[in-house]
Amino acid sequence: MPKNIFYAQSGGMTAVINATACGVIETARRERRVGKVIAGFNGIVGALREELIDTSLESKKTISGLRSTPSAAFGSCRYKLKSIEESRAEYERLIAVFRAHDIGYFLYNGGGDSQDTAYKVSQISVEMGFPITCIGIPKTVDNDLPITDCCPGFGSVAKFVAISTLEAGLDVAAMSESSTKVFVLEVMGRHAGWIAASAGLAKAARNSSPHIILFPEIKFDQKKFLTKVKETVNRVGHCVVVASEGIQYNDETFVAETGIDDAFGHKQLGGVAPVLVDQIKREQGYKCHWSVADYLQRSARHIASATDVEQAYAVGKAAVEFAASGKNAVMPIILRRNEKPYRWSIGEVSLSKVANVERKIPRSFISKDGYSISSRCRQYLAPLIEGEDFPPYRNGLPSYVRTENKLLKKKLPRFDVQ
Numbered sequence: 001m002p003k004n005i006f007y008a009q010s011g012g013m014t015a016v017i018n019a020t021a022c023g024v025i026e027t028a029r030r031e032r033r034v035g036k037v038i039a040g041f042n043g044i045v046g047a048l049r050e051e052l053i054d055t056s057l058e059s060k061k062t063i064s065g066l067r068s069t070p071s072a073a074f075g076s077c078r079y080k081l082k083s084i085e086e087s088r089a090e091y092e093r094l095i096a097v098f099r100a101h102d103i104g105y106f107l108y109n110g111g112g113d114s115q116d117t118a119y120k121v122s123q124i125s126v127e128m129g130f131p132i133t134c135i136g137i138p139k140t141v142d143n144d145l146p147i148t149d150c151c152p153g154f155g156s157v158a159k160f161v162a163i164s165t166l167e168a169g170l171d172v173a174a175m176s177e178s179s180t181k182v183f184v185l186e187v188m189g190r191h192a193g194w195i196a197a198s199a200g201l202a203k204a205a206r207n208s209s210p211h212i213i214l215f216p217e218i219k220f221d222q223k224k225f226l227t228k229v230k231e232t233v234n235r236v237g238h239c240v241v242v243a244s245e246g247i248q249y250n251d252e253t254f255v256a257e258t259g260i261d262d263a264f265g266h267k268q269l270g271g272v273a274p275v276l277v278d279q280i281k282r283e284q285g286y287k288c289h290w291s292v293a294d295y296l297q298r299s300a301r302h303i304a305s306a307t308d309v310e311q312a313y314a315v316g317k318a319a320v321e322f323a324a325s326g327k328n329a330v331m332p333i334i335l336r337r338n339e340k341p342y343r344w345s346i347g348e349v350s351l352s353k354v355a356n357v358e359r360k361i362p363r364s365f366i367s368k369d370g371y372s373i374s375s376r377c378r379q380y381l382a383p384l385i386e387g388e389d390f391p392p393y394r395n396g397l398p399s400y401v402r403t404e405n406k407l408l409k410k411k412l413p414r415f416d417v418q
Helices: 019-030 044-048 060-069 090-099 112-127 153-175 192-200 221-235 272-284 294-299 305-324 375-384
Strands: 002-011 038-040 052-054 103-112 133-138 184-186 213-215 239-246 259-261 268-271 290-291 330-336 344-349
Touching: 002 019, 002 044, 019 038, 019 060, 019 103, 019 221, 019 305, 038 044, 044 052, 044 090, 090 103, 090 112, 103 112, 103 305, 112 133, 133 305, 133 375, 153 184, 153 192, 153 239, 153 294, 153 305, 153 375, 184 192, 184 259, 192 375, 213 221, 221 239, 221 272, 239 272, 268 305, 272 290, 290 305, 305 330, 305 375
Parallel strands: 002 038, 002 103, 103 133, 133 330, 184 239, 184 290, 213 239
Antiparallel strands: 038 052, 259 268, 330 344
């Protein structure tokens, strides 16, 4: 009998990660060389706890509806597997669960840390003598996985941020004579400023928004920044700033560092927008407003990029095809085949080349003064936000599906996840 697939979603959400799940499950249901798709409830944690969702019990209509539903239908997690030397018990547990449920394929859908998990799991089949085919599936709004042209999830957040910057900029311009002079929008991006850069797509002329983009790749100079804000207000009448959450001072401390680490060991960031607004108010006295896009930017399926949806589905489909054909320890990637018109295809890369490797914005994508995007960056970004793929609506709201997530009966003793 064909072996079952273990599929799990990991890390932060995107507007299109469920489109990838749809691609995985629909393709697996047509593929005779694989069994059913068993989803981890809350990512890899679901495998360790033996909390496994039987997706074969979900209707065809529900699975199809995942393509237009945001968030992670099967739950996600921020849990990083240690090395096999540090935590052999976890790997032995994974093998026991896979053996108990006849799982021969491991498909892990996430960003850099998740690809590291997928790579580690691919190695245990050799280390522990259990055959497991491992495929990483790319996903991250940060767009920071290497080699692939872009990451599923990024195109939609880029579209949301560009539109939000455009619309908020019009609002500020209308109020600037007697009210708000400066508006700061904070977007995600710890070390890579791809999301912040996408705001630059809204800029149609020299005086239009955004006037300043703050990238993690460019060290933050407070004096220079405040001078730029004042010059912009004097020239335009107002100033719209888009700031990546991960901007740093010259000494590499984050402008918004809280002193706390997250589950992956990264520095927890605590809101750069209010910090910037405080600096502006203290030095210049302008009336300011700020906003943090936060979860809104990554969950906005109602304005998702059609290109992004198509790519997200395609990598899920490819992951199953790769697994069924015997490929192992690889990740499907997006290859840019042509600029105008934009054309792309699916390729592959070894997991060893993407695990824990972070791609930042090239300096050539940022303007000389460090506060906007270059024409080369615009050319790269523009096709990724193209097209609309609206979800169905009911009573004025998007009609999203909810999976039943029925768990398989446990066969093993309880295992506590640290």
